Amino acid sequence: MARVSTPEFWERLYATGGDGWELGRAAPPLVDFVETTPPARGRVAVPGCGRGHDARFLAAHGYDVTGFDFSTAAVTAARALARREGVDVAFEQRDVFTLALDHAHAFDGVWEYTCFCAIDPARRADYVRTMAAILRPGGWLLACFFPLRAQTAGPPFTVSASEIRRLFAPAFRLERAFPPLRSARARQGREWMVLARRHR
Numbered sequence: 001m002a003r004v005s006t007p008e009f010w011e012r013l014y015a016t017g018g019d020g021w022e023l024g025r026a027a028p029p030l031v032d033f034v035e036t037t038p039p040a041r042g043r044v045a046v047p048g049c050g051r052g053h054d055a056r057f058l059a060a061h062g063y064d065v066t067g068f069d070f071s072t073a074a075v076t077a078a079r080a081l082a083r084r085e086g087v088d089v090a091f092e093q094r095d096v097f098t099l100a101l102d103h104a105h106a107f108d109g110v111w112e113y114t115c116f117c118a119i120d121p122a123r124r125a126d127y128v129r130t131m132a133a134i135l136r137p138g139g140w141l142l143a144c145f146f147p148l149r150a151q152t153a154g155p156p157f158t159v160s161a162s163e164i165r166r167l168f169a170p171a172f173r174l175e176r177a178f179p180p181l182r183s184a185r186a187r188q189g190r191e192w193m194v195l196a197r198r199h200r
């Protein structure tokens with residue numbers, strides 16, 4: 001699994017058209033959530049943001065957004081799209097596991113989509129600790145976890161509700177958890193939406 005922990009692994013997928021996760025638009029579960037029950041505005045981190053469609057969507061809806069990705073191709077494309085659309089959003093090229101070093105308690109919210117399933121599953125507890133570390137006490141983490149059932153060996157690596165509950169329990173309280181009404185076609189029935197609150 002160590003290969004997925006390197007930017008080179010992802011760089012090669014971007015370079016060879018192996019980016020089968022690309023939706024070309026903001027994720028439908030995020031759009032529905034923000035348009036119906038928007039979390040409090042503030043600084044929001046989007047880890048593993050890819051080309052930044054979700055980050056731009058959030059910025060256009062009044063959030064102060066920073067997207068993080070360690071792939072040059074992803075960040076270059078994300079910046080170009082934001083510029084072209086005139087959306088004010090920041091992108092940092094870096095490994096998300098380093099964020100606590102200089103973003104401790106810096107964010108009011110986190111949007112997680114398809115980063116959790118992209119990292120080495122052995123690092124998931126570390127990832128959750130990192131998200132807790134960059135959130136202020138009481139901050140929110142909105143996530144759409146995917147895939148609930150495997151179609152390939154991964155990535156994306158399978159997630160389960162019981163694992164999510166166990167990993168988030170030390171630092172978060174789950175406020176809402178439900179299957180999203182709308183998912184991208186190939187993901188229908190395999191996504192699980194969670195709104196969690198970082199312990200104070």
Ligand SMILES: C[S@@+](CC[C@H](N)C(=O)[O-])C[C@H]1O[C@@H](n2cnc3c(N)ncnc32)[C@H](O)[C@@H]1O
Nearest residue numbers: 010021048049050069070071095096113114118
């Ligand atoms: C499956 S893609 C999803 C991209 C985006 N969230 C989307 O929905 O289009 C996973 C992304 O996470 C990035 N990524 C994976 N591990 C990372 C890490 N440790 N630090 C930063 N970015 C990472 C990859 O470069 C890739 O852009």
